[in-house]
Amino acid sequence: MNGRVLRSAAFAALLALGAPSDARGESDLRVGAAAVEFVADDSMPIAGSILPGEATGQEGKLRAVAVVLEKPGSGKLAIVACDLLMITRDLLDPVVQQIEAATGIPGARVLINCTHTHHAPSTVRVHGYDRVPAFCEEVQRKIVQAVKDANANLSKEGCEFLFHLGREETVDMNSRLMLGDGTIFWTGERGDVVRPTGPFDPELPVLAFRDSGQRLRALLFNHSTHTIGVRSGGRRSPSFYGLAAQELEAELGGITSFLEGASGSTHNLSGAVPVPVAIERMKEAVRAALAQAQPRAVAQLAALKRPFTVKVRHFDEAKEAAAVAAYCEKRMAPRAASTIEVFQKMRAELAPQQGQERTTWLQVVRIGDVALVGVPAEFFTKLGIDIKNRSPFRHTYIAELANDWIGYVPDQDAFKLGGYQVWTGFHSYCEPGTGERIVDEIVAMLHEIR
Numbered sequence: 001m002n003g004r005v006l007r008s009a010a011f012a013a014l015l016a017l018g019a020p021s022d023a024r025g026e027s028d029l030r031v032g033a034a035a036v037e038f039v040a041d042d043s044m045p046i047a048g049s050i051l052p053g054e055a056t057g058q059e060g061k062l063r064a065v066a067v068v069l070e071k072p073g074s075g076k077l078a079i080v081a082c083d084l085l086m087i088t089r090d091l092l093d094p095v096v097q098q099i100e101a102a103t104g105i106p107g108a109r110v111l112i113n114c115t116h117t118h119h120a121p122s123t124v125r126v127h128g129y130d131r132v133p134a135f136c137e138e139v140q141r142k143i144v145q146a147v148k149d150a151n152a153n154l155s156k157e158g159c160e161f162l163f164h165l166g167r168e169e170t171v172d173m174n175s176r177l178m179l180g181d182g183t184i185f186w187t188g189e190r191g192d193v194v195r196p197t198g199p200f201d202p203e204l205p206v207l208a209f210r211d212s213g214q215r216l217r218a219l220l221f222n223h224s225t226h227t228i229g230v231r232s233g234g235r236r237s238p239s240f241y242g243l244a245a246q247e248l249e250a251e252l253g254g255i256t257s258f259l260e261g262a263s264g265s266t267h268n269l270s271g272a273v274p275v276p277v278a279i280e281r282m283k284e285a286v287r288a289a290l291a292q293a294q295p296r297a298v299a300q301l302a303a304l305k306r307p308f309t310v311k312v313r314h315f316d317e318a319k320e321a322a323a324v325a326a327y328c329e330k331r332m333a334p335r336a337a338s339t340i341e342v343f344q345k346m347r348a349e350l351a352p353q354q355g356q357e358r359t360t361w362l363q364v365v366r367i368g369d370v371a372l373v374g375v376p377a378e379f380f381t382k383l384g385i386d387i388k389n390r391s392p393f394r395h396t397y398i399a400e401l402a403n404d405w406i407g408y409v410p411d412q413d414a415f416k417l418g419g420y421q422v423w424t425g426f427h428s429y430c431e432p433g434t435g436e437r438i439v440d441e442i443v444a445m446l447h448e449i450r
Contacts, residue, residue, distance in 0.1 A: 018288075027158035029298050030070040030436045031209040033255035035148035036142045038062040038083065038448035040121050041235055044132045047085040048118025048228070049337050052129035055119065058236040058244045062120050064139070065257040066146035067209075067218045068105070069367065070154055076105045077365060078147050079220065079372070080112045081257045083238040084139065087114060087123040089360060089376070089404035091136055096403075103151040108305040111365055111374045112143060114401040116227040116260045119237040124405060126426045128342040155211050162208040163296050163370060165395065166289030169202030171226030171278045174381065175267035176419055179329075184419030188331030197417055198382050200224070200266045205397050206289040207370065208254070216254030221245070221286050222397045224261030224381055225268055225319035229275040240268075240275050244282040252290075262384025262398040264377070264408050264421060271420035298368035304445050305363040305374075308438065310406055313431035314354045315424045320347055324423055346425035353429075361403040362438065364445045370395045371449070373442055374402030378421075383435045390443045392450045409435045 040062060046053030061290040062083040070076045078099065096107040121135040137388065177185040182193030204391065209218040224242065230237040241258045249256035268278060324343045328336040363374035377400060384398040408421040408428040415422050415432040422428055 020148070025299070027160055028064070028072055029159050029161060030154045030160040031217045032150040032152070032154035032212070033066065034146050034153065035063045035065045035255055036146040036149065038064065038135070038138055038142055040135060044135055045129050046119060047122035047124060047129065047235065050127045050342050052122070054234070054421070055236045055287060057354060059231055060246050062236060062238055063242075064143045064146040065255060066150040067220060067255070067257060068147065068150040068154060069301055071298060071301050076103070076109060076151070077301050077303055077367070078105050078110045078150070079257070079365070080143055080147060081259055082112065082114050082139065082143060083117050083242050084114045084123050085116060085118060086137065086401045086405035091123070091140060092403055095140050095143050095333040099147045102144065102148050105147070105151070109303040110147070111303070111363055111372065111399060111402055113259050113374065113399040115238065115242055115258055116263070116378075116401055117237065117239040117242060118226070118228045119230055119235065119239055121236070127229065127346070129136065148182060155217060157212045159209045159211050159217060160295050161298050161368060162210065162293035163395070164206050164289040164293040166204040166206055166285050166292070167202045168204045168281060168285035170225060171268050171273045171281055172200055172266050173269060174198045174200045174265055175269050176265050176414065176417070176421070177213055183327055184417050186327065186420035194443035198265050198380070198414065199385060201261060201381050201385055201400050203397070204285050204289060205370070206286055206293060206393065207367070208290055208293050215232070216252050219248070219252065219254050219256045219290070220259060221289070222259040222261050222399065223282070224263040224384065224398070225266045226263050227260060231275050244279045244286070247279070248283055248286055259372070259397070259399045260401060262375070262379040262381050262400050264380045265414070266381050291300050296368050296370070300366060300368065302449050303363065304449050305361055305403070306445065307359050307443060308362045308432050309357050309359050311431045312350060312353045312356045312358070313424065313428050315347070316423065317351065320424050323418060325448040343423060343425055350424060350426070350429055358406070360406050362441055362445065364402060364442065364449050368450050369393060371446055372399070373398050373446070375400050375409070375438060375442070376402060376404035377406050380410045380414060380435060381412045383409065383439055386439050387442050390439070391446045393446060396435040396446065406430055409438065411435050
């Protein structure tokens with residue numbers, strides 16, 4: 001008998017055994033889940049690079065995956081994961097309003113997270129390309145449909161909530177590497193690496209919901225690295241996390257969703273772990289966590305969503321131009337000129353906007369004693385760990401790129417070090433200190449919801 005069969009048999013045995021009666025009790029938590037596919041075609045530019053990408057064909061599905069929870073006296077929550085790079089609130093706010101009108105789930109209780117796949121058509125204006133309007137409309141429709149479908153198939157009976165905190169520490173690393181000349185690695189040549197400049201987060205929380213017949217209805221897992229990499233080059237793809245989720249779904253039978261963690265500073269650098277290997281490692285880690293998951297009481301469902309103001313930073317054009325040019329010309333010569341031009345154009349457009357205020361969303365969600373935090377950015381891992389360490393909930397996990405996108409949000413030390421993630425552009429425009437302010441506000445919200 002091979003390892004996979006043994007694991008599947010062990011998981012089946014775990015489900016058959018059920019939970020001790022005192023832990024399980026009579027649950028009144030109802031759960032619904034649904035996945036709806038985004039339809040795309042080869043004409044649509046792919047987001048995720050400095051210039052628009054091309055794709056021929058597709059592997060896996062690009063999806064909106066919705067999980068709706070309901071508890072008497074606590075109302076409903078909706079958690080949605082979308083296989084997109086990111087998407088802004090001007091497109092998502094109307095979606096949330098439609099969801100509320102169609103299902104009665106308050107907008108403050110709807111969390112919409114992007115998985116950050118770099119292999120889907122563009123839903124943002126960033127670097128050298130714009131949104132694909134037809135795909136944006138498709139995404140809006142399908143998010144609403146996914147939540148409506150999940151709400152419509154809420155379980156008639158109570159479901160059990162199971163949780164375990166697993167780990168996977170081999171598919172990612174802190175990717176802001178100090179180089180020999182004092183710059184921070186982004187892409188290109190890196191033979192003079194000195195050291196990482198920040199942490200990575202291996203935590204892998206797994207949240208599972210099973211019905212009275214011990215059938216898995218929904219599974220969510222969360223991990224923190226950039227979602228880059230396809231099995232077959234040049235294709236649209238949910239990338240390794242999404243492919244792992246879809247394969248687990250086929251194996252386990254319940255709708256499976258991936259929530260992207262705080263990964264603004266974490267990558268699988270240059271495919272150090274090949275995509276097929278990364279998929280298998282993620283599946284193995286999720287299976288292992290699921291096999292150890294224990295029932296947890298859900299005394300309460302709750303959520304807070306609040307506006308938060310950020311400012312477009314003031315910047316020195318000469319210094320910005322010099323930093324971009326020096327790195328690109330030394331590390332990525334074949335693409336240097338086109339990359340420098342893209343950043344120059346972004347700064348030119350942002351220059352008259354310096355000091356402007358923009359409003360985004362912060363959100364916290366409570367499922368019993370587990371808290372999920374929605375931040376609207378490519379959030380640096382150090383900041384995500386800070387929220388976890390300061391949270392009043394033992395189990396607190398970050399869903400980045402939630403409800404909006406305001407670019408990279410680095411910590412103060414990262415701003416001092418420089419590098420691509422802090423070069424001014426559409427991808428990074430918030431003033432230094434924004435990340436620390438977000439952390440403080442989120443921690444306050446967590447205490448309030450506690």
